[in-house]
Amino acid sequence: MPEHADGDGLAAATALERFVDALPKVELHVHLEGSVRPESLLTLAAKHGLTRVPDTLEGLREFYRFQDFAHFIEVYYAVCDHLTDEQDFALVARELGEHLAGQGVRYAEVTITPFNHTRRGVPAGAVFEGIERGRLEAEAATGIRLRWCVDVPGEFGAEAGLETADLVREHRPEGVVSFGLGGPEAGVPRAQFARAFAIARDAGLHSVPHSGETMGAATIWDALTHLGAERIGHGVRCLEDPRLVAHLREHRIPLEVCPTSNVCLSVVPSLAAHPLPRLIDEGLVVTLNSDDPPMFNTTLRAEYLHAVTRMGLSPAALAQLARAAVRASFLPARDQSRMLADIDRVEVPDEADS
Ligand SMILES: [Zn+2]
Numbered sequence: 001m002p003e004h005a006d007g008d009g010l011a012a013a014t015a016l017e018r019f020v021d022a023l024p025k026v027e028l029h030v031h032l033e034g035s036v037r038p039e040s041l042l043t044l045a046a047k048h049g050l051t052r053v054p055d056t057l058e059g060l061r062e063f064y065r066f067q068d069f070a071h072f073i074e075v076y077y078a079v080c081d082h083l084t085d086e087q088d089f090a091l092v093a094r095e096l097g098e099h100l101a102g103q104g105v106r107y108a109e110v111t112i113t114p115f116n117h118t119r120r121g122v123p124a125g126a127v128f129e130g131i132e133r134g135r136l137e138a139e140a141a142t143g144i145r146l147r148w149c150v151d152v153p154g155e156f157g158a159e160a161g162l163e164t165a166d167l168v169r170e171h172r173p174e175g176v177v178s179f180g181l182g183g184p185e186a187g188v189p190r191a192q193f194a195r196a197f198a199i200a201r202d203a204g205l206h207s208v209p210h211s212g213e214t215m216g217a218a219t220i221w222d223a224l225t226h227l228g229a230e231r232i233g234h235g236v237r238c239l240e241d242p243r244l245v246a247h248l249r250e251h252r253i254p255l256e257v258c259p260t261s262n263v264c265l266s267v268v269p270s271l272a273a274h275p276l277p278r279l280i281d282e283g284l285v286v287t288l289n290s291d292d293p294p295m296f297n298t299t300l301r302a303e304y305l306h307a308v309t310r311m312g313l314s315p316a317a318l319a320q321l322a323r324a325a326v327r328a329s330f331l332p333a334r335d336q337s338r339m340l341a342d343i344d345r346v347e348v349p350d351e352a353d354s
Contacts, residue, residue: 015349016305016308016309016315016349017305018349019315019318019346019347019348019349020104020301020304020305020318021103021104021301022104022346022347023104023304023318023319023322023343023346024104024106024322024339024342024343024346025103025104025105025106025300025304025322025325026105026106026107026108026287026322026325026326026328026329026331026339027100027105027107027108027109027110027289027290027300027325028108028109028231028254028256028287028289028325028328028329029109029111029233029234029256029258029287029289029290029291030096030100030108030110030111030289030290030291030292030293030300031110031111031112031113031151031182031291031292032092032093032096032110032111032112032131033076033079033080033083033092033112033113033116034076034079034291034292034293034294034295035092035096035099035110035292035293035294036079036082036083036092036095036294037095037099037294038057038060038061038063038064038294039057040091040092040095041053041060041078041079041082042055042056042057042060043091044082044083044088044091045082047088048082048084050081050082052078052081052082053078053082063075063078064294064295064297065297066264066295066296066297069265069266072264072265072292072295075295076292076295077116080116080117080120081120083117083122084120084122084126085122085126085130086125086126086129086130086133087130088130089126089127089129089130089131089133089134090130090131090133090134090137091134092134093110093130093131093132093133093134093135093137093138093146094133094134094135094137094138094141095134095138096108096110096134096138096146097134097135097137097138097139097141097142097144097146098138098141098142098144099299100144100146100300101138101141101142101143101144102142103299103300103301104301105144105300106143106144106145106339106342107144107145107146107147107326107329107331107335107339108144108145108146108147109146109147109148109149109177109178109208109329109330110146110147110148110149111148111149111150111151111180111182112127112131112148112149112150112151113150113151113152113153113182114127114128114150114164114167114168115152115153115156115160115163115164115167116153118163118167119156119160124167124170124171125171128167128171128173129173131148131173131175132173132174132175135148135175145331145335146175147175147176147177147178147330148173148175148176148177148178149176149177149178149179149180149208150164150167150168150176150178150179150180150200150205151164151179151180151181151182152164152179152180152181152182152183152193152196153182153183154181154182154183154184154185154188154193154210155183155184155188156183157188157192158192158193158195158196161181161192161193161195161196161197162195162196162199164179164196165179165196165197165199165200165203166199168200168203168205169199169200169203172203176205177205177206177330178205178206178207178208178330179196179197179200179201179205179206179207179208180208180209180210180233181193181197181209181210181211181223181227181233182210182233183210184214185210185211185213185214185215185219186214186215189222190209190211190219190222190223190226190227191222191225191226193209193226193227194226194227197209197226197227197228201228206230206231206330207227207228207229207230208229208230208231208232208233208256209223209227209229209232209233210232210233210234211223211229211232211233211234211235212232212234212235212236212237212238213233213234213235213236213237213262213265213267214265214267215237216237216240216241217237217238217240217241217244219237220232220235220237220238220241220244220248221241221244224247224253229253230253231253231254231255231256231328232248232253232254232255232256233256234255234256234257234258234262234267235248235255235256235257236255236257236262236267236268236274236275236279237267238255238279238284239275239278239279239282245282245284248284248285249282249283249284252285253285254285254286254287254324254327254328255279255284255285255286255287256287256289256328257276257279257286257287257288257289258288258289258290258291258303259271259274259276259288259303259306259307259311260290260291260296260297260298260302260303260306261290261291261292261296261298262274264295264296271306271310271311272310272311274310274311276288276307276311276313277311277312277313280313280317280320280321285324285327285328286321286324287321287324287325287328288300288303288304288307288321288325289303289325290302290303304318304321304322307321314351315348315349315350315351316348316351319343319346319348322343323340323343326339326340326343327340
């Protein structure tokens with residue numbers, strides 16, 4: 001009977017949701033500027049008297065609704081323009097930490113792109129002191145632990161890379177653990193950022209550039225060869241090159257996979273067609289992440305749920321993804337062990353129930 005089937009469906013969804021909520025999670029690929037909620041943007045627009053975005057929550061939600069890549073960039077930079085003082089950065093950092101903690105995220109490495117602010121005349125001190133204050137407030141309020149990935153907007157070229165490396169060396173906020181590269185991949189050769197990455201790595205930062213998202217496997221090779229990539233932001237297009245897949249597998253180089261982002265930005269046609277299951281089958285180290293959650297109408301929790309309901313993974317495979325993210329993180333080994341033990345304690349629902 002359809003009623004019966006519906007009832008089962010409801011109970012099953014609840015079992016999966018309970019499991020995903022209980023699973024201690026790590027988020028390794030989420031952008032601070034891409035995580036500002038429409039509610040906070042409204043507050044910031046009022047505070048600074050800016051009129052670039054709609055002035056009602058409804059209007060802003062509509063503005064956020066994903067249309068295409070050009071619109072995404074418009075929303076992203078509109079958000080950046082509203083971040084102008086230390087308090088603004090503290091606010092959005094604290095809110096992101098609290099939002100992640102509310103989804104059962106215990107640890108997150110959050111990407112921040114200081115060049116997008118310093119080039120508008122925002123002092124680097126305001127950016128770094130603001131995010132650090134917000135981080136500490138979120139940690140104190142929720143118990144989550146946040147760390148930063150300072151990233152270069154690739155479209156501004158090698159100079160932006162060197163300036164970002166200098167900024168991070170000069171200010172060296174305590175929470176920074178890694179150095180990244182984002183923005184469009186087309187027409188932005190990775191090799192030009194080699195010097196900036198060398199400076200950042202000499203300063204003790206890990207290398208986590210985006211590559212193999214909108215462009216093919218060659219950009220991943222470039223990230224490995226020229227930037228010393230320890231993890232790959234996205235990397236889903238590695239599947240185009242079996243030799244690269246073998247290399248990533250052999251060297252246990254994790255991929256930060258962001259399925260909903262890939263669908264929104266037309267990297268893949270749908271969640272059902274997403275290569276996540278294939279990447280896992282290839283024996284690669286795969287982690288699940290949310291990228292720019294409010295702009296893609298997603299959350300890390302939703303990504304975990306979709307992996308089962310839309311991409312056909314089992315709940316046990318979800319627990320493996322959660323473990324992979326812990327191991328791929330830059331958490332100290334002792335903290336990784338503790339979190340892995342906590343994941344082991346979460347009861348995995350039967351596949352039939354999920
Ligand atoms: Zn990203």
